Amino acid sequence: MLHALHIVVCAGIVPDPLQTLEPVTGANGPALKNETMLPAVLDPWAASALYEGANLVAKNPGSKLWLVSMGPKAKLQQVMMTVAQKATFELVPIDSASNGFADAHATAAAVADAIEGIPGLEKTRLLIFGGWESASRGAGVTLQVVGERLGITDQFMGVDQIEMREDGSFEVLERVEGGKHQVSVCAGAPAVFGWATGNLPEPRGNPQIGMANMRTVMPALQKAKPTTLADGGLKFVSATLPSQQRQTRVVKDLAPEVIAAELVEWIGAE
């Protein structure tokens, strides 16, 4: 027997990781240099969650998928033009100047409030999806706090797979040390899932899906009210990027095993 699910994916937008990112300290604390002018993408970890959610919805007739996303409205709209081509969902936008340095508790409070406000959402069918990690320099706790605020105690992190069972329970594979998975069985919704990469490829852009989504996305964006995140008293002492090393060398006709050996040696020396 299949179960109609209500899946809410929490996915922020982040500066496109392909851009040059440089932390700076402004009047309101740390930020990224020129962040407003950098193109944004859906947080890659949470994007995996969206694709997994869409897959589950497709397999379980009667299910629905919402995407709760926080960011400046104009940026959200730009990102949605790409994301909306990938999966069918309803957007719940939170128009906020949030960035990766925002307090995770304040962010979680705004997201939880937005989820509570979704009309027709049934908690007994509710699965909260999100990224296990984030490309936005987040503290990695937002999703758990969202779950706690909604009173959901069954939480799984590093999820790679969910297998729905006929009785409404589901089996979850969570990543653990050593490249292995921990297998858990949960009695049923509600639950929170912080996805790792999952197993699905990024769906192809489909203009028809995009057009269908836009019928609800654009009105939702137009109605989105500006939200100011509460000041949780969070202070950053410093912010730095991981150091990069680029050592380019042109070599010809090198055997693969020699390249592998050199890489092993290089990694070992680091």
Added chain:
Amino acid sequence: MSRLEDTADCGAPIVERQSMEADIACVGFGPAMGGFLTTLNRAWMENPSDPVFESQVAPGLPLQVLCYERADDIAAGVSGVVTAARGIRASFPDLNAADIPMAAPVTSERILYLLDPIRASRRPWMLRAGDRLLRALGGHLGVKDEAYGLPWAPRFLHKSGGLVMSIGQFNQWVGSQIMASGLVQIWPAMPVSEPLFAPNAERTGDKVVGIRLTDQGVDKQGAPESGFVAGMDVRASLTVIGDGPFGSVGRAIDKRMGMPAGHDKREWALGMKFVIELPAETTLKAGTVWHTFGYPEPEIFGFLYVHPERLASVGIFVPSWLGDPSRTVYRYLQHYIRHPALWRYLKGGTLRSWGAKSLDESGQHGEPFLAGDGYARIGEGSGSTNMLAGSGVDEAWTTGVQLAESVIELLRNRRSFTQENLAGTYERRRRASWVEHNARNAMNARNGFHLGFVPGLIGMALAGLTGGTLSIGAKIPAAHEQIRKRHTRSIKELKRREAAMVAVEDGKPLHDAMMSARGWPEIQFDGKLLVSQQDALLMGGKVQAMPGFADHVVFRDAGLCIQCEDKTCIAMCSGQALTLGTEGVPAFEREKCVHCGACLWNCGRITGEGLTNIEFRSGAGGFHSAEN
């Protein structure tokens, strides 16, 4: 939406293809489309319930306007520009440059003639004599850092009152405003493969009835794989083509409809530039504009534009009439920024981004039919770039505005988008505008460069100072015939095959070996501003190549590639996406392609059908930088 069955060609599988109706389908999002959609959008916003703007395909709803852009983001445009902004300011009378990231009002303009401090460039004797004179009288003439600042800049080059901008940022700024209203949808990462033609019921010939999006879920050769999605057909009563100088839709229409008599796209240039964060102690002010000529080769013009926050766009244009197969633009660019006049300001800077783009420099010589039944052309691909003024963005924007005004006029008068109606509105507006006036003045301004550098300069000055009345006449050969027009002595002395052997042994491309043989020193990398070309691909911008699309660069006839000694396509490839493959056919790596389009006009071999041996199809991805 409906489903169509493609008729199978011999042996080809039948493809199920979706079809959708729209009112206006737009191809490409750049300055021209920005002008078109901004103007159309504003007219609708004045009165959204105006029945004039009611959709014909979705009654009760506003016009269904869909725009498809190949790049993964509308901010992924590649061009740092200085523009007079005449048309842009007309659209935004209260424009404040500070509202657009990286934009600044032009504060000063200089034209510099650069001497060759290395003495490796190919200079004609007249220039060498002039150089000697300049060096001898340098102290009196103000020659400094091997550069002579012209005491006077001709008016036709002036951009006073204009703007220094990043096109990526400008596109993003414009696109956000357009989409905010909800009338227009701009879909990134969605390349358009071809126009849809249908027989014209009223007369002989075809009309354009929409566009076909590119197939996804295919292998490199285009064969369907798992997850295959046939590109959707978007049928519209008007198709607006603004896909740039070498867009697949524009070229398909040129091929089907032909070009006006005597018109052809024969002149091109590759613009390549760095975005550099200037040293903290820089004295260059935002809005500073330098135009240069004379170095690294006399035919290579250069520029330096200073943006706010210590950013500068510095680059060169390598024209098709360089007349030499050694066109290593990246290496030339590195030598350019090392010129003492520029290095004085750039030393200690950091490379933030890099980009390259082909420019259609044919001007009105390359103007296609501006409109036909069901379609209209705007922007660079419509021949709007003014090569005398070195200006294209403002002209492109204005052609978009003119088309939008015409579309609104036709909608108000309940007239359809036929060739006659579009000619009577759009073409009429364009012919009566400053874009046309200036384009006519510029039409023959650069002809002289086909006779040599000095005649080229004289011709430009003549045309510029007489408003196009006087110019130097010259036959302009096809782009592939311009590649080996001239050979310097050093090339003759360098046996091509020996150079090839040296190149292969060193693991370097042939063109690099040729430059070294001419005396160009190797660039010493500093890892900060002077980096290898492959590192530049990874700094600032980055190349994006979504999986599931076919290779967009295709060699029609491998035999012709094998015969080709020059392989200028490899030399000119901005991203080193083309390399020497096995058996003499270039190998293409889509993951490195920045979609500059240079290979298209740097292919020296022509097929029996009169086409260059390189086919440049529609494809996703490309360069991905917000700062370009």
